[in-house]
Amino acid sequence: MGQALPKPALRPFLAEDAPVLAAIFAASVEALTGDDYSEAQQQAWASAVDDEEEFGKRLASELTLVATQGNSQVGFAALKGGDHIDMLYVHPSAVGQGVAAMLCDALEKLAGGRGAKSLTVDASDNAHEFFLKRGYVGKQRNTITVNGEWLANTTMQKTLAGNAAPGVPT
Template identity: 70%
Template sequence: MGQSLPKPALRPYLASDTAMLAQIFVAAIHELTGDDYNEAQQQAWAVAAEDEDAFGNRLAGELTLIATVQNSPVGFASLRGNETIDMLYVHPSVAGQGVGAMLVDALERLAGARGAKTLSVDASDTAIDFFRKRGYVARQRNSVPRHGEWLANTTMQKQLSPSAGASS
């Protein structure tokens, strides 16, 4: 592994983050999912960030957290409602260095604090092992149409501990 990452920080999403988060989204798809999805599938998936206004509205409509290193965004995650992780993307340069885990830990605590008993995610084939290691259990396979391509993912769910929302 390369040089160790300075400790990331978390902060809420700001509208001014949209362009950077769209870049992270596209880079993560194109650089991290190649073992599980072909180029046409990656392109069909990444096109969601082309309309920055719609992408920004999606982020603003959910509880979206940004992971930063030295004040620069390196990843983001969003909670839809109280019980669904909608998006989790980290820049390829920090993949595998704990940024995704930090984001999911924070969403789990926030979901618990909001009264959620479970948390679910439609995990890409690339992310299944990440979520499995965190205690998520596969519930069903899905095929999702995106711009003329079919993308597979797996709905996974985790029981949140009663103390997930409690402060420590």
């Protein structure tokens, strides 16, 4: 009988997390997006973390949460401008353990608590189904250029529940 994994927990981003989160970002892109993006597209996408200092500044400029399991970082998510999920990445070894759902739940609650009526995300093709199951609706298809490679994603939006007090039906 296998040992149960510790339940994931959330905490705020710390500057010293940047190198580990950059590695999670790159590992996630490399291991989880191959069905939807070419190797050249994956390499261009993963290059966003080549400059760890700049990546750390980006994370620090947004509301970034880090998911941990035991003493290890296993994922992270960042809220930009109060109503846009800028990044949501989980290490491949932690996929399927509720980490992404926990991160997304937290961002949705934080955004709603700050008065956002809806939340948007530019979901990669491999993340589209995850957001669809959470009630996000596709609004428009996008193509962006990253280091000379075209990458497709879909802007998705979810209307957040009313900002009523806890326990009060909306």
